Amino acid sequence: MPDSPSVATVKISVFRRLTNSCATLFAIAAAVLVILPLMAIFLYLLIKGVQSLNWAFLTQLPKPPGEVGGGMANAIVGSGIILAMASLVGIPVGIGCGIYLAEYGRNAFGDVVRFTSDVLNGVPSIVIGIAVYSLIVVRQKHFSAFAGSAALAIMMVPTVARATEEMLLMVPNNIREAALGLGIPKWRTTLSISLRTASAGVITGCMLAFARVAGETAPLLFTTLGNQYWSRSLNQPTAALPLQIYTYALSPYDDWHKQAWAGALILIVMIVAAVAAVRIVTSRGTLKGAS
Amino acid sequence: MGVGIEVRGLNAWYGKNQALKSIDMTVPANHVTAVIGPSGCGKSTFVRCLNRMHETIPEARAEGDVKVGDLEVYGADTDPVEVRRRIGMVFQKPNPFPTMSIYDNVAAGLKLNGFGNRKQISELVERSLKMAALWDEVKDTLHKKSGASLSGGQQQRLCIARSLAVEPEVLLMDEPASALDPISTSKIEELIFQLKQHYTVVIVTHNMQQAARVAELTGFFLMGSLIEYDKTEKIFTTPADKRTEDYITGRFG
Numbered sequence: 001m002p003d004s005p006s007v008a009t010v011k012i013s014v015f016r017r018l019t020n021s022c023a024t025l026f027a028i029a030a031a032v033l034v035i036l037p038l039m040a041i042f043l044y045l046l047i048k049g050v051q052s053l054n055w056a057f058l059t060q061l062p063k064p065p066g067e068v069g070g071g072m073a074n075a076i077v078g079s080g081i082i083l084a085m086a087s088l089v090g091i092p093v094g095i096g097c098g099i100y101l102a103e104y105g106r107n108a109f110g111d112v113v114r115f116t117s118d119v120l121n122g123v124p125s126i127v128i129g130i131a132v133y134s135l136i137v138v139r140q141k142h143f144s145a146f147a148g149s150a151a152l153a154i155m156m157v158p159t160v161a162r163a164t165e166e167m168l169l170m171v172p173n174n175i176r177e178a179a180l181g182l183g184i185p186k187w188r189t190t191l192s193i194s195l196r197t198a199s200a201g202v203i204t205g206c207m208l209a210f211a212r213v214a215g216e217t218a219p220l221l222f223t224t225l226g227n228q229y230w231s232r233s234l235n236q237p238t239a240a241l242p243l244q245i246y247t248y249a250l251s252p253y254d255d256w257h258k259q260a261w262a263g264a265l266i267l268i269v270m271i272v273a274a275v276a277a278v279r280i281v282t283s284r285g286t287l288k289g290a291s
Numbered sequence: 292m293g294v295g296i297e298v299r300g301l302n303a304w305y306g307k308n309q310a311l312k313s314i315d316m317t318v319p320a321n322h323v324t325a326v327i328g329p330s331g332c333g334k335s336t337f338v339r340c341l342n343r344m345h346e347t348i349p350e351a352r353a354e355g356d357v358k359v360g361d362l363e364v365y366g367a368d369t370d371p372v373e374v375r376r377r378i379g380m381v382f383q384k385p386n387p388f389p390t391m392s393i394y395d396n397v398a399a400g401l402k403l404n405g406f407g408n409r410k411q412i413s414e415l416v417e418r419s420l421k422m423a424a425l426w427d428e429v430k431d432t433l434h435k436k437s438g439a440s441l442s443g444g445q446q447q448r449l450c451i452a453r454s455l456a457v458e459p460e461v462l463l464m465d466e467p468a469s470a471l472d473p474i475s476t477s478k479i480e481e482l483i484f485q486l487k488q489h490y491t492v493v494i495v496t497h498n499m500q501q502a503a504r505v506a507e508l509t510g511f512f513l514m515g516s517l518i519e520y521d522k523t524e525k526i527f528t529t530p531a532d533k534r535t536e537d538y539i540t541g542r543f544g
Contacts, residue, residue, distance in 0.1 A: 174384055175386055177344065177347070177382060177386065178386040178387075178388070178453075179403070180344065181344060181375055181380035181382070181454070182375065182400035182403075182404075182457055183373065183374075183375040183376025183377070183400065183404060184372075184399070184403045184404060185372050188404075189403075192403050193399075193403075196388075196390050196391075197389055197390050
């Protein structure tokens with residue numbers, strides 16, 4: 001190592017060290033500012049929600065107004081079913097759309113799809129709720145879990161599609177060439193090589209879409225309506241956590257307010273658990289040095 | 292065993308730009324043939340036309356007669372996927388599949404082509420890695436490490452092993468050592484020398500010494516035309532064409 005830096009470099013380095021510390025401090029402060037509200041919300045939910053969180057809350061149906069106790073079992077299960085159905089449709093369609101845009105969509109039609117999905121991404125969720133209401137609920141003449149899932153699936157598609165497209169475009173072209181050069185057909189290359197290489201980012205996109213729609217209330221108001229009892233079929237009005245929270249929070253009963261807090265806590269825990277589970281399952285096969 | 296290649300009247304375009312102008316060339320089986328020339332002369336395009344990789348680039352097209360063994364590469368009913376299966380390719384930059392283990396990288400061509408016999412795949416993987424002189428370095432971490440975790444030279448040998456695993460008849464190499472250090476380069480060159488016992492090898496190179504070291508035949512390309520094609524020794528000692536002589540003596544390019 002060369003020794004004895006000149007006087008000039010010492011001066012510069014003091015200035016640089018100062019700017020460096022300032023920049024680092026700023027970055028740390030920004031990071032704290034991001035985490036703080038999230039932690040505050042979560043802690044507040046925890047404190048408020050834990051009070052009325054008990055076994056009965058998880059296993060029992062809501063009690064009629066005025067009676068103390070009861071739970072949100074139907075809403076927890078209902079939310080799970082509605083989200084599962086929405087994901088089952090929204091994620092494959094979104095990924096398929098993203099694949100089209102990235103691998104085949106360098107044309108006018110691709111541009112139309114890209115523009116449409118960006119617009120759809122910006123449509124307020126209540127508008128999607130109304131649209132599904134008039135398209136499905138009005139025709140069927142009743143509310144249902146299906147209609148709710150349809151609304152949520154529509155909201156998931158653009159997020160998943162654009163995330164998939166961007167991640168696929170980040171896969172270097174020489175990886176595709178390697179696969180084509182081995183005599184692997186194009187469709188197989190796309191699914192087993194490109195999509196696999198991009199999988200980490202695509203999964204993140206799916207999780208973002210899932211987390212976003214999991215808490216949606218507005219589209220469900222028009223589609224699943226909510227239900228104080230168990231639904232006997234998916235074609236009936238169904239309880240969902242955001243709806244239950246909404247109803248309970250607006251009610252005049254103190255006991256219901258407490259239950260709304262517990263419901264909110266459960267909803268957050270469900271989302272975190274689902275995202276964490278997917279992360280754990282999908283990262284299991286990761287190899288040393290894989291990028 | 293390798294097979295010979297017959298090229299007659301091969302033309303290639305990128306959009307309106309003609310990159311190859313009626314190339315005629317006969318590549319003998321089980322020999323190493325080098326393709327040299329300055330940047331942009333069409334040498335990479337030439338080898339990419341041999342396995343129909345050229346046409347995977349948007350707006351690129353090629354026409355002409357190319358026969359590899361008994362396979363009409365540009366025949367009306369020829370499936371380009373089938374062509375690429377029989378004519379392997381190694382690219383300039385090592386390009387292992389980053390999310391796959393070393394083993395899966397080599398097995399990819401077999402597995403993704405629906406070749407299901409596990410025992411045979413595992414034998415082919417081992418044989419290919421041995422042939423690419425990589426087996427001893429990776430045999431303990433086959434399933435644990437990603438192909439991308441290897442060094443550049445190892446990655447390139449991994450890519451060679453991956454091409455060999457599908458048992459091609461011809462191996463095309465597009466500047467396979469240009470991104471590697473001298474030690475890795477000499478390993479790859481040694482390897483090319485071994486490979487010609489089983490395969491016909493066509494190698495594009497920027498490096499004339501490399502052509503002189505590994506190839507029995509050398510073709511000199513300039514501005515999309517094949518200027519001269521002869522025994523390597525002849526090209527480098529007594530070239531028939533003035534332009535070849537100018538190039539190999541370093542007067543341009």
